[in-house]
Amino acid sequence: MAALARALQPGLPAELQIERAVAWLAGHDGWLLVLDNVEDPGHIRPLLDRLPGDRVLVTTRRATGLHDATAIRLDVFNPGEALDLCTRILTHHSPRTTDGADTVCAELGHLALAVKQAAAYCAETGTNPHDYLDMLTQWPATMFATSATSTDPKRTIARIWRLTLNHLTDTPLAGSLLRILAWYAPDNIPRDLLYTSPNHPSSPPRPADSPPTA
Structure with missing residues (x-):
């Protein structure tokens, strides 16, 4: 402004x-x-x-709060969209191999920011997608925190995840649930996984009409 x-x-x-x-x-x-x-x-x-x-x-990661606005929820890319973004970034300045780019996109869950971060890193350093995938497998924390020098280091996957987790420090149970659910696929997670013994002090209340999956 x-x-x-x-x-x-x-x-x-x-x-x-x-x-x-x-x-x-x-x-x-x-x-x-x-x-x-x-x-x-x-x-x-x-x-x-x-x-x-x-x-x-x-743009916001919050799902509520702007009640007078028209909300448009953005999902992850489909495989074709993710591959198109990755390929365009990889080949923006000069032709280079894109073999393995689809595997990298899949490993990153087709998240737009993660795909952009990985493709920019490969394009700037000359790393091919297969080598990037190897590095991602061996050192995931390092690669999720690494961005190309031409991009904003505050907009890396690791930093955004860290900010999200930091916001949950005042609600430890929410952070624990997030870390548990991170091990599962994103769909059809049984809600029963979120509940322990009814008498356990850390158990969240079970809604009477809750659907069976999350």
């Missing part, structure tokens, strides 16, 4: 920049404002209340 104000009015004092940007957006139409990776909807609510017109696109 401050950068927008500086483009509109160079030399504007820093303390006035955000207010100038908000005022400009409120008085014009035909714009799209992207608020990326919002951690708490409350952080952007004052801004949204002042911008009733045009379009605001919010």
